[in-house]
Amino acid sequence: MYAGSYRHTVDPKNRITVPVRWRRGEVEDFHIFPEQHRRFLIVAPPEEFRRFGESIQSDPNISEEDKRKFLRRYYADARDASTDKQGRLVLPEEHSRKVSLGTDVVLAGSNTRIEIWNAETWNAALDAEDEAFRKVADRKGL
Numbered sequence: 001m002y003a004g005s006y007r008h009t010v011d012p013k014n015r016i017t018v019p020v021r022w023r024r025g026e027v028e029d030f031h032i033f034p035e036q037h038r039r040f041l042i043v044a045p046p047e048e049f050r051r052f053g054e055s056i057q058s059d060p061n062i063s064e065e066d067k068r069k070f071l072r073r074y075y076a077d078a079r080d081a082s083t084d085k086q087g088r089l090v091l092p093e094e095h096s097r098k099v100s101l102g103t104d105v106v107l108a109g110s111n112t113r114i115e116i117w118n119a120e121t122w123n124a125a126l127d128a129e130d131e132a133f134r135k136v137a138d139r140k141g142l
Contacts, residue, residue, distance in 0.1 A: 002109030007119065010103050014096060015088040016116065019107065023087055030114075032091065033078040034098045039121055041091065041099055043114040049078065091116070 006019050018028070031049040033042055044052070056062065056070055079092045091101065104119040117125070136142075 001111055002114050003111070005106055005108045005122075008105050008107055010091065010096075010101065010105055011088075014091050014093055016091060016105060016107065018083055018087045018089055018114070020087065022109070022114065023083070026085055028083045030081050030083075030089065031078045032081050032089075032095060033074070034095050035115070038098050039117070039125065040108075041095055041101070041116040043081075043089070043116060044112070048112045 002022050004019070004021070008016050010016055029046055030043045031046065033044075034040075035042055053071060053074060056067055056074070059067075062070070077095075079095065081089055081092070083089050099116075100118050100121065101116065102118055102120075106117045106119050106122040108115040108117060108122065
C-alpha cells in the first residue's frame, strides 16, 4: 500500500527518489503514464497496471469499441521504468511535460499506485477537493 505524501525535487536527470517506506526491493519495476486529465503522473507496479487493463477488458458495461480505444491509449501512453539501487526513478520527459511537472513535485500515495504532482497543482487540488473529503469523512465517521 502506498500512503502518505512526500515533497521531492526532480534532479537534472529528471529523476525522483521513491520514499524508503514505499520500496519493496532493491530495484523495482513500474509503468508510468499521465492521468486522463493530465494533472499528474501515475506510477503503477506491474501487477496493478495489468489488473486495471484486465478490468477494462472484462467490463460488460463498456462497449467493445470503447474498450479498444481506451486500451490502445492506456498501453501506448505507458512507459516502463525501474528504480536504481538508490531508489531513484527516471521520469519520462514527454510525460513530465504533459502534466507540467516542474522541479518541485509531490509524491502522493494512492493505495495501489503512486501519483506524482506538480507541487502547485497538488496544493490547488487539495483545496478544491477539501469539501468532498470532509463530506465523505463525516459520512463515514472519520
